[in-house]
Every structure is written in C-alpha cells, then in structure tokens.
C-alpha cells in the first residue's frame with residue numbers, strides 16, 4: 001500500500017473538499033487543548049460533511065490498516081484527540097445537526113459534532129433540559145463528551161454523560177455500522193455496548209449519531225458562595241450541603257492558587273483573604289429559599305468568612321463564568337500545565353487536599369486545585385513554563401506523584417478528562433494486570449488491527 005493509493009481511494013469515495021492534505025489545515029488538528037503531542041505528520045484530515053461518509057472512509061482505512069484518530073472540538077485535556085503519525089484524522093465537528101427533539105419521549109437525536117451548549121439551548125426552547133455540563137460546554141462536541149464520558153459541574157446531582165445516553169450509532173473499526181440499542185428507557189438485550197462505547201476515547205468505534213435522555217426544565221439557577229480561611233473549612237461545608245435534604249446541582253471548590261490565577265486572568269472580585277471558595281447551586285422548581293438558607297447555614301457553621309447569594313440566573317452565570325475560566329486561567333499563568341483530574345471517594349477529599357500542597361512543596365512545583373467538591377473529582381493543575389527545564393521536571397515529578405496519590409486514596413487517576421496519551425502508564429497501579437489484560441482483549445475484539453486511536457486510553 002502506498003499513502004497515495006489510500007488518498008486516491010478516499011478522494012474517489014468522498015467529496016473533494018472532505019479530504020484535506022494542506023499542511024496549514026492539518027497543523028490546526030495536531031493536538032487537543034492539553035498540547036500533548038504524539039505526531040507532527042498525520043496522513044490527512046477528513047472533514048466530514050455527512051455522517052454517511054464516515055463508514056466508507058473507515059472501510060478504506062481498515063483495508064489498508066491505516067490508523068484513524070476521531071476528533072471533535074479538540075477541547076480534550078489528556079491528548080486523547082491528538083494526531084498520530086501517518087493517521088487519518090476523522091474530523092467529526094461539522095456533523096452538527098440536531099435531528100430530533102421529542103418532548104413526549106423526552107429524547108434528542110443529534111449528530112456528534114453538535115456543541116453541548118447548542119443542544120442545551122435547543123432543548124430548553126422546548127421546555128426540556130440536557131443536564132450534562134462540562135465546564136467546556138460552549139466548545140465541546142457531544143461526540144467528544146460521549147467518547148470521554150465527560151462529567152462536569154452538575155455531576156453531583158445528575159451523574160456523568162453515560163447516564164444520559166440512550167443509544168448510539170457507531171462505525172466500527174472494520175467500517176461496519178451498528179446501533180447499540182433501541183431508544184427505549186429500558187433494554188437488557190445482550191451486553192451493554194452503549195456503556196462500552198461511552199468513555200472509550202475513540203478506541204473502539206466512531207460515534208455518528210446519539211440519542212440522549214432529557215428532563216423537564218429545572219428551576220432558575222440561584223446560588224450561594226462562601227469564602228473560607230481554609231480548604232478544610234470549605235470541605236466541611238461541602239459535606240454538610242451534600243448530606244442535606246436537597247442535593248445541589250453544582251458544588252464547586254476553588255483553592256487560593258486558583259483564585260490567584262483567576263485574579264490575574266481578570267476575575268478580580270475574590271477577596272484577598274480567601275484560602276478557599278465554595279459555590280453551591282440548587283436547581284429545584286418553585287421556592288428555593290429554604291434550600292439556599294440551608295446552604296448558607298452549612299457555610300456559616302463551617303466558619304465562612306463571607307457568604308454571598310446570587311439572586312438571578314444572570315448573577316449565577318457570572319459566578320460560574322469565573323469557575324469555567326479555571327483551566328485557561330491556570331494554564332496562562334506560566335504557559336504550560338498538567339491538568340490533573342483525580343477523583344477520590346468524597347470521604348478522602350480532605351486527605352487529598354492536605355497532601356497536594358506537600359507534593360508541591362517537595363518538588364518545588366506550583367499547583368492550584370479546584371473542581372467538583374460534590375463528587376470527589378478535583379483538578380490539581382501543575383503549572384510550568386515550557387521553556388524552563390527545572391519547572392518542567394518539577395511538574396512531571398509532581399504530576400506522577402499526584403496520580404499515585406489518587407490510587408493510594410482508593411480513587412482514580414482520571415475522573416472525567418480521560419486517559420488519552422497522558423495517563424496510560426498510571427493505569428497499571430490502579431487497575432492491576434488482570435484487568436489491564438482484559439481491557440486489551442476487549443480492544444482486540446473490537447479493533448483487531450489496532451487502528452482506532454492507537455496509543456490512547458489503555
């Protein structure tokens with residue numbers, strides 16, 4: 001096989017504009033936001049304009065054993081969508097039609113490139129709600145969120161992406177097309193292939209159509225924020241809030257390092273004395289006054305220095321805008337970062353937060369931590385200047401130790417961002433050899449040539 005032969009076959013099977021070899025256009029699709037790079041030289045970019053182009057392209061790739069990297073918006077933080085040498089980059093971002101919103105079944109059927117926020121807005125106009133809400137909601141494609149089983153700020157109440165996927169249409173590694181299940185609420189016919197594909201980071205199949213479950217629209221979001229003299233105080237308040245009568249839809253924590261980065265990034269409202277900031281939002285319909293009062297009481301009992309209430313969805317959105325800027329703000333501080341994504345049982349959060357600064361101190365690294373206090377998933381971001389070798393080395397050592405710490409605390413090295421190129425070495429300690437081997441066998445069963453997103457996930 002020559003690469004020209006593959007390109008000729010692709011050009012014969014697909015519209016001319018789909019097959020792109022212009023190096024300038026390829027350069028934009030080399031890494032995701034993490035910047036973790038495996039290659040500078042993919043074979044070509046296939047920017048699909050119709051879902052029925054994906055299977056024929058996959059069949060050509062399979063016939064020549066050419067590797068394929070599925071890509072959505074490339075907002076991933078683990079290198080899962082980064083290019084691989086000699087691979088075809090399957091760009092699914094232009095497949096962005098919302099095909100159906102069914103208010104009786106309460107489902108939506110969409111193509112994989114639909115931006116999550118666009119789906120949320122569209123279903124809201126029908127009085128419905130798609131509760132998945134990664135902080136990257138305005139850029140992430142729904143296909144990418146399915147492939148990474150994205151979590152986000154509402155997981156404490158609504159779980160993760162997998163909980164909202166009814167059915168998937170998938171192109172397999174040999175180009176065969178399947179539907180994983182009917183769109184019924186219940187189905188236990190055969191193994192649960194939907195769950196297998198969700199979170200598989202493009203290594204088991206390419207998602208070309210998605211049916212998600214919806215809920216009735218929730219109440220208008222109001223929120224309470226508290227400023228604390230320590231992360232421990234904020235976590236005590238978080239425990240009381242989660243243990244209360246009404247589950248918050250978001251319960252987010254930022255430490256002093258994140259607040260400092262946010263101030264530099266333009267969010268200047270955080271008090272200087274704050275060592276921790278907690279954001280708690282209910283979203284029930286009707287009168288939420290009692291719930292907001294209980295959140296405030298929990299914060300006051302835990303020694304909050306200052307408590308504020310956002311009284312409109314606009315005020316809440318402004319607070320959430322600061323939270324959503326966590327990742328770019330920390331990254332911009334030094335120019336480079338490891339975006340940690342550890343998740344521990346909630347009962348181990350305090351120990352996690354106590355030991356992160358010790359790891360920073362030990363290696364002389366700069367770490368800022370924030371994330372989802374409601375579900376145990378925190379993002380310790382290790383910042384470094386890429387041109388400073390000492391900082392890079394310190395960050396690598398700190399990142400490795402953070403992953404070990406997650407496993408030691410009976411948690412996971414990645415709660416929602418995925419394994420990508422970054423974390424496969426950390427899986428041995430967490431999963432053990434028997435599970436690792438079982439996972440390799442699953443991969444082999446679905447992709448015997450190993451051509452789908454190689455080097456990622458496992």
Ligand SMILES: Cc1cc2nc3c(=O)[nH]c(=O)nc-3n(C[C@H](O)[C@H](O)[C@H](O)COP(=O)(O)OP(=O)(O)OC[C@H]3O[C@@H](n4cnc5c(N)ncnc54)[C@H](O)[C@@H]3O)c2cc1C
Nearest residue numbers: 072073074075076080135136141143144145147151202207
């Ligand atoms: C500022 C910021 C905040 C973030 N906040 C969160 C957060 O709160 N929670 C969270 O979970 N993540 C978060 N992320 C990470 C990222 O946005 C998510 O992982 C998101 O799901 C990636 O979607 P994407 O379209 O960008 O996918 P990409 O980055 O393009 O790809 C991600 C993975 O999905 C695969 N893939 C993409 N489309 C398909 C498809 N159709 N079929 C098969 N495989 C496919 C790729 O091969 C890759 O393995 C954040 C990122 C940023 C930059």
